[in-house]
Amino acid sequence: MYQYDVIDREFLTDRSNEFRHQVVRRLAGDLTEDQFKPLRLMNGLYLQLHAYMLRVAIPYGSLNARQARRLAWVARTYDKGYGHMTTRQNVQFNWIKLKDAPDILDALAEVDLHAIQTSGNCIRNTTADPYAGATAEEVDDPRVWSEVIRQWSTLHPEFSFLPRKFKIAITGALTDRAAVKVHDIGLILRRARDGSLGFEVIVGGGQGRTPYVGPTIKQHLPAGSLLSYLEAVLRVYNRHGRRDNIYKARIKILVAALGAEEFGRQVEEEWAKIDQGRADLGDVELARIRGAFAQTPFETLPARSEAFEAAKAASPSLARFARNNVKPHKKPGYAIVEVSLKAIGQTPGDATADQLDVVADLAERYGLDDLRVTHAQNLVLPHIKLDDLPAVHAILEANGLATANIDLVSDIIACPGLDYCALANARAIPIAQDIAKTFADPDRAETIGELKIKISGCINACGHHHVAHIGILGVDKKGEEFYQLSLGGSGAEDATIGKILGPALPADRVAPAIDTLVDTYLAARQGEERFLDTYRRVGLEPFKEAVYAQAD
Amino acid sequence: MPKLIKLVGAKDEHQAQWAEDAFVHVTDEDAIPEAGDVILSLTRFQAEGDTLLSSNSRRVGVRIEPAGEVEALAYDLPRLSLVALAFPKYRDGRAYTSARLLRERFHYEGEIRAVGDVLQEQAGFMVRVGFDAFEPNDGSSPEAWTKAANRFRHVYQRAADVRPIAADERAAQVEESAL
């Protein structure tokens, strides 16, 4: 893992001192709320319904045990004992006081954590494949490039007051676990025919009010030219992105208005004028960053663990866990372990302080001190020995963390919704809880197979509902919470925006409607089809008829 | 009290001071004064700039609104004493790009002044993209600007200034330890 050096640490100290000074000025009345708001937002501090919310960056979703324990400590000391994992691999605390925020940032800085640019119209925390460095699929480690971008984008003097927020995601694997096609910039690491490393550059994807799957504007950007090319993209956007209407200010609107080809041409024209030798990162620094991620001390192990096989044969719950939460690792004898934060009835993505400590201990004892947050609001122990899986599973199970439902119907993404968020129109969490309870039977959930349900409490789409197999959007209909269902979306490598099923439903009819959709799928399923495959084959109509016929 | 703050001293250590402002902002509706240094809009400059400059008795600056493209000044830059970049709202960040292009692409060495909604919070960003004069809108003092401009001991990315970035500092450390 990348270790902060004295430069990174002094930078965080300076940042923390700056914010402390701004809070003092705000409390003294030297800054108005209008002036202060953008400043606190650029430090991840929102004023929500009940308190301030602090959004802490987890760069590319990667944590060590010490950092996870510090998050647990913050949750216990300054919050109500829990944190919430977000779809952008961040952690949010819901009960923060403004007067405590500078102390919290100091405490986080001690373990190399921060909240810089987790909000505001700037380049946000770059997200990446949570299996980075562990999956055999990847052509290169996306964390290397995420770290390059983290440094480059931090307090960027030209790009800190963009028309709107700007989100970058990177994957090095063909299986897209980072939703790169629905980001402002999505980067896919690829090797060209000659073996050279490069990025496919996708610009102008996004969700929100106007969802787009982003077009590719460059098939193969030489990897070493990443920063100069990003500078060109951001400069075209900073100059020409709309600033007159907040809903039309994202880069996707500019790309769509110009057309991908013309936008790409403007970027190339700007790129040609940039002094690349100056703008791009030197080889020495790149090698330093790469080296930090290359030093994972794996052991040489047999591919098969007899201890694990025996334990699995003896324990149905371990076998179920292995089927759903354990993924193949690039090194023989290791596995990637997903830790579900979606126990039936739980708030999706919430982890208690105690749970964070447990997972930190596991990472330290069994997992090479490495822990990840996924955009699906779960945790990952990326490097667990097969031999240790029974022990890890037992500890997870004892702490309510062994729910074997990754990518199944109850592994629901939900934004905080109206229970916490000042922007929301409707609640998301209780809907997720209702649906999970409807599908509490784990055998049935496995029979249904992969089914990604995602819920957003408003059109900003933090819950990624547009790219869900079944998406649920909360709307305010004459003062009441209603929910609009959409089908057939995908945030993966086959990215698709879902189609609206029909008129919005009241809260208490959402879970039964999902049940109906699932029954319709199971009746129509051929062979090994996933819900999404069946939908793509049969279309919207059978599902629509089933849900709305029942309604009448 | 003057309302203009300027950077003085070495380029890598920012010192801000009050400065006398010899320039007058002339709106498109105003008549151009008989004498003295003036700042005109781009449109006004394109119409009347040649005449004013050829009189040789005064300095001329041009004010660029955020949507204005500094490329339009490329030919005239050597004759301009000042380019004022406007911030109608401090959240409008287009002028940061304009300043960088003036310094890095057009090698402009005259004054680049921030006008409009200019707050001390922007100091760190502004000095890095090439601004060296400021008309603060928040009543802030040169002391506050000096402090804000020097707040961060390290920077991570290249801009229009000469500050070594984190990668340079690391390379220097490696070299030093190799000696």
Place this chain on the structure above:
Amino acid sequence: MKAVTANRLIDGEVVFWKQGAWVDGFGDAQLFDAEQGEEVEAAVAAGKAAPTVIVDPYPIDLVAVEGLGLAPVSYRERIRALGPTNELLHGKQAEGGAVVEAIRHASGAARSTGRVDLIRRK
């Protein structure tokens, strides 16, 4: 009826106007009837005049809950007055009591169906 609410600057806590002061509990909020528009405006103005104490003061509409008292009309305001519905021991609702019960049993004035209330968890 109306009340005036805001968030407190220093900790973000939801507060309500009561006779010249800002109090934490909805049950303590000063109530204004339709005749008291000027007093509502005065309370909002007082909040705006105290920007180092209060953020974004505004009036909210209230509705009578049969036999229980008053509650905010909108469910957003009810959640503000109670706390999150997924954690029933977090926020103001932790104290329990008649006021909390009244808000939990409130139904929206805009309700058009006979559906059970939206706030109470099953």
